[in-house]
Amino acid sequence: MTENMGWFSRTLNSIKSIQIRPTLSQVITLGLVVSSALIIWKGFMCMTGSESPVVVVLSESMEPGFARGDILFLSMSNDPIRAGEIVVFNIDGRSIPIVHRVIEVHERPDTGEVNVLTKGDNNDENDRILYAQGQKWLQRRHIMGRAVGFLPYVGWMTIIMTDRPIIKYIIMGALGLLVITSKD
Amino acid sequence: MHSFGYRANALLTFALTILALMCAMASFSDNLNHPTPTAQVQVLNINWFQKQPNGNDEVSMTLNISADLQSLFTWNTKQVFVFLAAEYETPKNSLNQISLWDGIIPAKDNAKFWIHTSNKYRFIDQGSNLRGKEFNLTLHWHVMPKTGKMFADKIVMSGYSLPEEYR
Numbered sequence: 001m002t003e004n005m006g007w008f009s010r011t012l013n014s015i016k017s018i019q020i021r022p023t024l025s026q027v028i029t030l031g032l033v034v035s036s037a038l039i040i041w042k043g044f045m046c047m048t049g050s051e052s053p054v055v056v057v058l059s060e061s062m063e064p065g066f067a068r069g070d071i072l073f074l075s076m077s078n079d080p081i082r083a084g085e086i087v088v089f090n091i092d093g094r095s096i097p098i099v100h101r102v103i104e105v106h107e108r109p110d111t112g113e114v115n116v117l118t119k120g121d122n123n124d125e126n127d128r129i130l131y132a133q134g135q136k137w138l139q140r141r142h143i144m145g146r147a148v149g150f151l152p153y154v155g156w157m158t159i160i161m162t163d164r165p166i167i168k169y170i171i172m173g174a175l176g177l178l179v180i181t182s183k184d
Numbered sequence: 185m186h187s188f189g190y191r192a193n194a195l196l197t198f199a200l201t202i203l204a205l206m207c208a209m210a211s212f213s214d215n216l217n218h219p220t221p222t223a224q225v226q227v228l229n230i231n232w233f234q235k236q237p238n239g240n241d242e243v244s245m246t247l248n249i250s251a252d253l254q255s256l257f258t259w260n261t262k263q264v265f266v267f268l269a270a271e272y273e274t275p276k277n278s279l280n281q282i283s284l285w286d287g288i289i290p291a292k293d294n295a296k297f298w299i300h301t302s303n304k305y306r307f308i309d310q311g312s313n314l315r316g317k318e319f320n321l322t323l324h325w326h327v328m329p330k331t332g333k334m335f336a337d338k339i340v341m342s343g344y345s346l347p348e349e350y351r
């Protein structure tokens with residue numbers, strides 16, 4: 001009887017030790033991956049001063065400079081906005097920010113307030129048609145950042161995933177399965 | 185440990201690291217290029233010069249732009265965006281920059297050019313301050329790389345002025 005109990009508890013212990021520790025270490029690894037990704041993102045935000053330091057180009061309005069699927073690195077410093085810079089701006093009542101080039105700047109002497117006009121390199125007309133009804137100029141508050149760096153193609157995954165959410169779920173499922181089943 | 189998935193993962197990680205490193209090196213190599221571009225701009229004619237009904241001055245002019253931007257091109261250059269801006273100061277604004285003409289230079293072979301054109305974008309002041317106004321014409325360029333950091337610089341040409349009277 002005692003012999004039997006000893007065997008039983010030993011087996012139970014060995015099962016426990018096998019199951020819990022690797023699972024815990026897997027959870028910790030997963031946590032590390034997630035938190036380091038978050039740290040990198042937040043670190044980028046601190047370094048660039050921009051709320052969204054990386055954007056994916058969604059339209060063809062800046063061809064051939066920027067194509068659909070390219071990614072841009074943004075920075076938002078206190079430097080004044082000047083003609084020629086590629087800025088990312090948000091129009092009131094529009095959800096998707098636009099990346100276009102500044103073609104006109106008028107800056108007030110005392111307040112430093114600016115009136116800015118933009119245009120896409122590949123568009124024939126300036127952006128007044130894209131602005132809100134009756135809006136003639138962009139102000140500083142519309143501008144989220146200026147493009148400083150460029151990396152081609154990397155954003156295609158994002159575009160595919162937003163166009164076809166099913167692919168996003170398949171990838172997430174596959175990754176999750178990999179994490180659960182991987183032994184090392 | 186040495187399963188197919190494990191090896192594929194290691195290979196992919198290594199390939200992406202090398203690719204990222206090569207992109208960074210290509211972008212860094214742009215710093216070794218010290219370009220010496222040149223430009224001349226002439227205002228050939230003031231086509232017309234008037235006050236709009238809303239009170240803003242507008243001017244149309246014919247320009248002759250010649251520039252040699254070949255030295256801006258490196259192996260990491262996708263294109264150069266070039267534009268000519270009128271820059272001036274008024275009592276209302278400490279700085280006005282108005283792009284008058286722009287162009288995209290796709291390759292080094294096209295980077296030495298000469299163009300005779302009237303202003304592509306409208307030259308309109310915020311207000312009525314353009315009569316007799318002295319202004320600079322600045323040729324700006326924006327180097328767009330195949331990958332990495334973008335560069336921009338300019339040549340300022342001063343000593344241009346608009347007529348004293350509307351015409």
